[in-house]
Amino acid sequence: MEIQQIKENCLYVSDLQRTKHFYENVLGLELISFVEGRHVFFRAGSSVLLCFLPEVTKEEHTLPPHFAYGKQHLAFEVPLSEYNEWQKKLSDQQIKIIHEQHWKENLYSFYFYDPDLHVLEIIPPGIWE
The missing domain is CATH 3.10.180.10 (2,3-Dihydroxybiphenyl 1,2-Dioxygenase, domain 1)
Structure with missing residues (x-):
């Protein structure tokens, strides 16, 4: 058995529109998903960058809660x-x-x-x- 790569990485952000603009327009990442008030996701090569509002995912009930600060x-x-x-x-x-x-x-x-x-x-x- 072998792990081949880290497929997704998370960042926890404070402003989804600002994050969307930066990663899509400044860095040129492909937008995959945008859900106002929750997340914005991007493709980076074969990896995915997940950007969440931490206070929302901290209270997640469908998936395990996850969040970070700093x-x-x-x-x-x-x-x-x-x-x-x-x-x-x-x-x-x-x-x-x-x-x-x-x-x-x-x-x-x-x-x-x-x-x-x-x-x-x-x-x-x-x-x-």
């Missing part, structure tokens, strides 16, 4: 050839890069915030290989 972290993998383009794209959108990390050889990643101050990271392939 800064959460996600890393988005991009082709190495697009790494610098992502830096420029975010800069053009007035999104500040808060840190760039040198990992090994010529592999770097950089960090920035989403509107809920979650720490997002852009990484090229090879950092975990």
Whole structure:
């Protein structure tokens, strides 16, 4: 038996419209589902990003309750050839890069915030290989 990947990740947010705009229009993720007052879901490659209002899912009765507060972290993998383009794209959108990390050889990643101050990271392939 083998786990092949993490298929979905959750972020807990405070404003679904703002989250929808950021992940769909700024980062370019495909919108999968939007339910006003509950969630907005996106496709990121073969993974799914689930963004919930924590106070709603905390009181969930159909599914197990789940919620979180505070800064959460996600890393988005991009082709190495697009790494610098992502830096420029975010800069053009007035999104500040808060840190760039040198990992090994010529592999770097950089960090920035989403509107809920979650720490997002852009990484090229090879950092975990």
